[in-house]
Amino acid sequence: MAQPTTIKGGKVVVTLGNDATPIVYSAPCGFTSKSVQLDKALGDTLLPDCDDPDAVGWLARDAESLSMSVSGEGVLAEESVEKWLDAFHDADSVPVKVVITFPTKSITYTGKMHVSSFSFEAPQSGRVTSSVEMQSDGEMVRTVA
Numbered sequence: 001m002a003q004p005t006t007i008k009g010g011k012v013v014v015t016l017g018n019d020a021t022p023i024v025y026s027a028p029c030g031f032t033s034k035s036v037q038l039d040k041a042l043g044d045t046l047l048p049d050c051d052d053p054d055a056v057g058w059l060a061r062d063a064e065s066l067s068m069s070v071s072g073e074g075v076l077a078e079e080s081v082e083k084w085l086d087a088f089h090d091a092d093s094v095p096v097k098v099v100i101t102f103p104t105k106s107i108t109y110t111g112k113m114h115v116s117s118f119s120f121e122a123p124q125s126g127r128v129t130s131s132v133e134m135q136s137d138g139e140m141v142r143t144v145a
Contacts, residue, residue, distance in 0.1 A: 007102055012036065014070055016083060017095025025097045028080030030130065034072040036098055036109075041065040068109060068140045070098060073131040076120045084132055087115040093137035111140035 012034055015025035042061040049055035087094045093112035100107045113134040120130040 005103060007100070009033070011101045013099045013101075014072060015097045015099070016087060017097065023095050025095070028077070028083050030074040030077030030080055031072040032074035034070065036100075037069045037071075039067045039069070041067070066139075068098075068111075068113075068136040070096070070113065070134045071132065073129060076128040076130040081130075084115065084118050084130070088118045090115075096134060096140075098140075106145050108143045108145070109140040110143070112137040113140075 013027050014031065014034055014036075015027045017023040017025045041064045043064045045060045045062065046057045047060050048057045093114045096109075096111065096113040098109045113136050115132060116135045117133040118130070120128055122128045
């Protein structure tokens, strides 16, 4: 039996870009976990049975749109708190690059995203933690190298 080729969590890197030309990307410090979700919105169309109008029809589904969301959580790091706050307060979406690195290839998504939420929690004891949610704004271009 062949074993699957897997990667560790540090091989998924979420970076934010700046306003320079070309864009310079850097990974904000503090994430201890990240999640990347790809979504496809579908539209339903009922297909009737032409031979038996009383029969229950089947649904046909057509792709209508694609979107990507990224979430992360971890410690609230001084080194990156202003970067997250600047991205949240920006009325425009910000450049984002997500890189998933396997031993023989890497998959990169590049595009613009809105920081839709930024929160932090201050427990009575322990470290202050934070969480971030981002939503794509237009196409996230996928490249494989």
